[in-house]
Amino acid sequence: MKFFTTRAGTWTGFGAAALVLFGLAPLLLSGFRLGLLAQFLCYAIVAVGIGLAWGRGGMLTLGQGVFFGMGAYLMAMHLKMADAEFRGGPGAVPDFMELAGIRELPAYWAPFASPAFTIAAILVLPTAFAVLLGLAVFKRRVKGAYFAILSQALAGAFAILLIGQQSLGGFNGLSRFRYFFGYNLDDPVNQQMLYFIVAGVLLAVVAVSLQLRRSRYGELLVAVRDAEERVRFLGYDAANVKVVAYAVAALFASVAGAVFVPIVGIISPASIGIVPSIMFILGVAIGGRASLVGPVVGALAVAWAQTALSEQFPSAWTYAQGLMFILVIALLPGGIASTAAVLKRIPTKRATVEATT
Amino acid sequence: MDLLVGQLFTGLSTGSILLLAALGLSLTFGQMGVVNMAHGEFIMAGCYTAYVVQQVVGDAGASLLIALPVGFAVGGAMGLVLETVLIRRLYHRPLDTLLVTFGVGLILQQVARDVFGAPAVNVSVPEALRGGVDLLGVTVPKTRLFIMALAVLAVTAVSLVLRFTPAGRRIRAVVGNRDLAETAGISSRRVDAGPFFIGSGLAGVAGVALTLIGSTSPTTGQSYLVDAFLVVVAGGLGRIKGAVVAAVALGALQAVFETYSTASLAKVGVFIVIVVFLQLRPQGLFTLRTRSLA
Numbered sequence: 001m002k003f004f005t006t007r008a009g010t011w012t013g014f015g016a017a018a019l020v021l022f023g024l025a026p027l028l029l030s031g032f033r034l035g036l037l038a039q040f041l042c043y044a045i046v047a048v049g050i051g052l053a054w055g056r057g058g059m060l061t062l063g064q065g066v067f068f069g070m071g072a073y074l075m076a077m078h079l080k081m082a083d084a085e086f087r088g089g090p091g092a093v094p095d096f097m098e099l100a101g102i103r104e105l106p107a108y109w110a111p112f113a114s115p116a117f118t119i120a121a122i123l124v125l126p127t128a129f130a131v132l133l134g135l136a137v138f139k140r141r142v143k144g145a146y147f148a149i150l151s152q153a154l155a156g157a158f159a160i161l162l163i164g165q166q167s168l169g170g171f172n173g174l175s176r177f178r179y180f181f182g183y184n185l186d187d188p189v190n191q192q193m194l195y196f197i198v199a200g201v202l203l204a205v206v207a208v209s210l211q212l213r214r215s216r217y218g219e220l221l222v223a224v225r226d227a228e229e230r231v232r233f234l235g236y237d238a239a240n241v242k243v244v245a246y247a248v249a250a251l252f253a254s255v256a257g258a259v260f261v262p263i264v265g266i267i268s269p270a271s272i273g274i275v276p277s278i279m280f281i282l283g284v285a286i287g288g289r290a291s292l293v294g295p296v297v298g299a300l301a302v303a304w305a306q307t308a309l310s311e312q313f314p315s316a317w318t319y320a321q322g323l324m325f326i327l328v329i330a331l332l333p334g335g336i337a338s339t340a341a342v343l344k345r346i347p348t349k350r351a352t353v354e355a356t357t
Numbered sequence: 358m359d360l361l362v363g364q365l366f367t368g369l370s371t372g373s374i375l376l377l378a379a380l381g382l383s384l385t386f387g388q389m390g391v392v393n394m395a396h397g398e399f400i401m402a403g404c405y406t407a408y409v410v411q412q413v414v415g416d417a418g419a420s421l422l423i424a425l426p427v428g429f430a431v432g433g434a435m436g437l438v439l440e441t442v443l444i445r446r447l448y449h450r451p452l453d454t455l456l457v458t459f460g461v462g463l464i465l466q467q468v469a470r471d472v473f474g475a476p477a478v479n480v481s482v483p484e485a486l487r488g489g490v491d492l493l494g495v496t497v498p499k500t501r502l503f504i505m506a507l508a509v510l511a512v513t514a515v516s517l518v519l520r521f522t523p524a525g526r527r528i529r530a531v532v533g534n535r536d537l538a539e540t541a542g543i544s545s546r547r548v549d550a551g552p553f554f555i556g557s558g559l560a561g562v563a564g565v566a567l568t569l570i571g572s573t574s575p576t577t578g579q580s581y582l583v584d585a586f587l588v589v590v591a592g593g594l595g596r597i598k599g600a601v602v603a604a605v606a607l608g609a610l611q612a613v614f615e616t617y618s619t620a621s622l623a624k625v626g627v628f629i630v631i632v633v634f635l636q637l638r639p640q641g642l643f644t645l646r647t648r649s650l651a
Contacts, residue, residue, distance in 0.1 A: 140639040164621030318467040325460025
């Protein structure tokens, strides 16, 4: 494993991942399976963010669904506007609004006709919101379980808020998208393009996360996780360190949500509330919260298992989920990434440190 | 005037339900620092206890009286098992406890779904609690009054136990300063089981009471859990007083928001108020004064 921490090893790792994602997967998988993989990769992008905030920073964010949902809804609004414009010319109302009896386009929808505005919003809005919330919470030294519960309450409130918004599709959410920036979503070639976009985003996100971990900032983040007071005594503002990791995780989740929408074709409050948000955590915990690749592997494995098992054995799958939470977190807090170390009983360089705060 | 009294009452009523759900949490989360996400499922277990007891006993009045202590025992027993088997091993990892107990909650929910079915079940309300009473010009459902009385009773009982019994004194000592209490010869591990039993038992009682005002489904507990946690966070850790004030305040706030907007916006409003409130008092309403850094 030591090889992968060197410069050459890093490039080898990325090269191998790129080969698998861009070469092998499209060759071996059918269009349908590739679409599923694209969907799983979206979860993996969220997981990388959680790995940074929770695994390295000790902030258990139970509300990543909020940021995922923000990105998804912002993208969905643009796609809906584009479809409406394509059908009825400028100023037309998206189809679900017509069904709900809304004749006038709500004012906040109008700017989303512009692709540039939408992409800017997806990148800026959730991140800015995370910075604001993070400053409000971390500056007052609200942490640990308090923060976890607040983030969970946020996810709950956000889902309830969306259910109440008829102009955002209410309970049913937004669905039935035809075009993605002018490309027909029914065309298999365009679906494959979406897969390549997601795979590219995932590699980029992992690279950003890696860079953050190896920088001085990454050291500081781990220090804040393990001994926040000491970091403060050394003259650093621990809150700022946390806010950055939280905002980066939010940005990742938002981007994941934005690419999720054209791939899956629907976003509704049911996929971003309290329970989906905590389910993001499961993959990260299984893969290894503090490792770089662990969250990706874990998220892919959980999503794959969910698809394979949940329809055939809905009851057994729920038991399995519960058991995984219990067993992995109680017995193997470092996740799969730490199995080698645990088996050998050789403490590696504290990569499996328990997050105590 | 009527509107004001009505709102005040709705607030008190919502508050007392929150309080029943949060009182047990205030013991386990507040006093021991353990985040028990399965607490909601203990409430749900209380609901189903009431349902089963009624199926067995038949008479609504008698079954309610039987279900209250049985619900306490069921919830308490579940809590005790959870504490000994899992939570005890994770005391210094509060965030991990949260996730582990969430897993337990998932399993309990699925057990309920497999045993009782996913559709909601109903418990019939005793004759004596049907209808309403006129109070200051507004009609108040008797079931709600019953729940308020139950909440008051539960708070009084818990406070008395904590204040005047030797076991309560030990609990307060461990909460105040775990290390110092251990130095004084108190086995903190043994003490921890107590609040967990009582706290989980109270969840069971809350569940029984909730069947009076709503139907029961496997996800019943979950819907109360987040609000109950917010009550404990806003009230301050380890303070029963804080939980009482916060529950009533949040209940009233929710009621007021709901009058002027929708129920969904009310939830968001309450969340914003709590975040702003934590800016002013990050440790919650009432705090134990300690010199620790955390």
